[in-house]
Amino acid sequence: MSHTEPADATPARTTAPTDQPHNVPDFEVVLEADEEDASSDGEANSIRSSTASISSSILGYRIENGRTYHKYKDGKYNMPNDEREMDRLDLQHHMFLLSFDDKLGTAPPNEPEAKVGRVLDVGTGSGIWAMDFGDAHPEAEIIGIDLSAIQPEYTPPNVKFEIDDLEEPWTYSQPFGYIHSRLMNSAVSNWRRYVQKCFDNLEPGGYLELIEVGPFLRSDDGTLKPEHSVMKTLMLLVEASQKLGAAYQDPKELKSMMIDAGFTDVVMQQLKWPINPWPKEKRYKELGAWNSQNMDDGWEAICMAPLTRALGWTREEVLLMMVENRKDFKDRNIHAYVSM
Template sequence: MAVAETRAIDHEVAIAADDVTDDSASESGSFALSSKSVTSSLLQYRVENGRTYHFYKEGKYVMPNDDRESDRLDAQHRIMVITLGGWLGLAPPCDPKAKVGRVLDVGTGTGIWAADFGAVHPEADVLGMDLSAPQIEIAPDNVRFEIDDLEEEWIYSRPFDYIHHRLLNSCINDWDVYLTKIYENLVPGGYVELQEGEIRLMSDDDTLPADSDLAKYIDLLQEAAEKNGRRWMDMRAVKAKMLDIGFVDVELYYYKWPINDWPKHQYYKDLGTLNYENTFDALEAMCVALFTRVLKWKRHEVNVFLINVRKDLKNRAYHAYFPIPIIVGRKPGAKKAPAKTDA
């Protein structure tokens, strides 16, 4: 199957550790964009533990939707684009020369991926969907957004040529139902791409202690998510589900995001620096609602626990990374790849 030409897939690469072993992650500038809320009659929110959360389908999504989180998501988008060698995805519709029709971005977040895709593909009709109104300053005319719930019935008038989602693991109650909706809403030959994360840490040299506070954080997050009815999925199982549903040419690729700047290779060192900043902010965003709602922690208990978790995140002796899986699949049909414009 043809995919975007990027660097070597990370699961084929062992990341060498730097010779420097101090536990200070380097500082770097942020990629975050300034953002302003778009006008929407549904733009309401609730305040909990000092963070704001979506109001529509209240309590369904456990991540905040405030400016802090929007800035983090925009920075995280840049990390993913760097990971993919400057591309927005691996599927053939992400080729800048491809001519693409209708595109759906599920869980669009701030809307930055949808806006970027629309800018690269002015011929495409791009729709971003999320529980919260997107926060983006400028979007191309061919990009629009709607507030909706991915777990409700999909009633789109026409199918899509490409459906994209990013980092919705632990947001989906029933993956079989969700993947079936995607399948049914693709044109024959249309592509789906799931850019994901898995809530586990890997270390090729076993330098991350199992009893570290960072490892405990991961275990607690998995426990809380499962009790909340939206457990973290192994993307290998999701790939198997896609094949069972009828997708073809299904490929699973793994990339590596180091927890800080511990790698020796400059590319991974820079990626680790960016991911350290992203994860430093994400630690609270990912856990505060789950730990207080599900595990019944007090807010101050979360704050105290995160002090030591962040120390572990900064520790350059821990040669750990997050696996970043991306699945690309195609609905059977005559069309195998989008047409391309002239060079």
Template sequence: MVAPRASPTAENPAAEVQVSAGASLVSQPSAPDPLSEIEADSSGSNSDTESVRSIVDSAFSASGENSGDDTSSVKSHIFKYQYENGRRYHAYREGQYLQPNDEKEQERLDMVHHWYRLTLRGALFRAPILKYPQKVLDIGTGTGKLSSLLRLIDKPLLMVTGIWAIEFGDEFPSADVIGTDLSAIQPAWVPPNVQFIIDDAELEWTYAPNSFDFIHARTLGGSIKDFPKLLRQAYRTLKPGGWIEFDEFESWLKSDDGTLKDDSAISEWQTLMDQASTKFGRRLNIAETIEPMLKAAGFVDVVDDIYKNPMNPWPRDRRLKELGAWGNLAMVEGIEAISLALFTRVLEWDRAAVEVILARVRKELSNREIHSYAAT
């Protein structure tokens, strides 16, 4: 979602800035990808996780390891953790975020980052920011280390998984980039114009008014209790002409041809996830609500770009097939992480029951006869 904040006018003397509020992920205007117009790949039988991984395997070549030149140390080191159901969770502001921060989850976040870059055709963002931004904030910044996906795709593939803040800092050396997160999972060495702060974006911001050129946030669904408050603080801290961008996906899979049935395991699972996250007070499925909240906070010219990303390689289109392969891998590997705490803590299921429904969902996610997609 992308949109600007209004500049001072005679009609609006209180407004200080024209900012644009980022849009959820969208198709390029020149090359939209409506899945309803894409043919399904009917060659072969239903895919399973291994066949999806083989598609990912063939899509990428090995890359070299980052030398780490021109770096500086991360200043915050908070390495206390909580453990539950075999997964590791953050300790700072314990219980505010229900997804783990262990190595398996970090690998999933890295895959999601790559999936987003594929969706945006290699771009890091959509907002028309200044050529030489000076100060940038990345909310919920995630990981930023050299990651090996060897365990996942059976190939010695190393990739610099791109924490968004590090890649932005490399691309825009003029910018001082701040990445905030509840978990200290960032690398010890970063570009000199990037710093990480262990912070809760839901607390009162201490940044000066009109100080950021660009604020970026991705997949905050399920982690923010009071989005209007967060947007008000973002509005206050953006400079005149600055932009804010939200990249969110709908946590509700769909199909345009009826192949995703109402009585499917996927439908049952996502209904329970929506109920649990709503009860928890931090709803996952918030993508459709971002636009009106941005407007209510004072942002103008809000642009909501929407992509339809397949959940396995069912389309015939080569690019969509690759997106589906990565989307499927991220979901199949990460469904436990996004589900476990919501089901056990909020819905009070035992872990065995959770594993049963997740096994059914994984099977359907990899079924090429189910033409499901996520709107991002």
């Protein structure tokens, strides 16, 4: 297995399970702070009307607190699907490329000479990963699924997008050689069932790559305190996710779930995204600068629906809380990072 897998980005092969699966040790990097920087016509009309109604429910959207959300399976996912969020997801995709040395992932199918058949991109969002993978692997057939029909109309010929709910039964006619699942925390109600479903839909020797974020920021030097406003908000988000039926999953537990499902050669490695450019090392300082923009653009999207839907907050209360949170995000004396 590749030695560059990010923690909680866990590719694995679906080779036959053994009594003692070979598991590569976890890896972790330590960041150093930069001291210099703190039929009849009637029937036909009825059919057309029904079809239009179905199309509207699947392809439509609705507005809530100034943001647009998916209409299909209304309310099931908490993140908006508007242009602001699509731009942020594309920025976030760039951050993953920086983290993975310009690769689209860390599982073997992402190696330059790798050949792969069918690929499933779960929660494809803007579709940027699926399209990039399709361009890089013209031999592959890529399917991207999402609750929102927000992907581009014109795509590589080997890429197609489907509107689907990952928690419904999967009815694919053929298994996949590679399943890519990125940042689905708070969108999956039962991770053990989800991992098993992925295993069951992979061909022998296929790979699953899970790239997930934990619910809390961390710091290695104690500069992030429980009393910081952003930590209090994260506690509220955890409470809200539980009430909404999709509690945050600790990514560290995914490795054992994969082994239990039958995966072998499971690799887990930690990836750290600083909240601002506080690190001394150039690579992490750059990631911190990008993540500062990522959090600035995305914090409202992350907080608004869970806090208003589950905890009864008003939009104004959420926005007021975010003012204090952003002070923490910009403070270079807080050496915090997002753990991936």
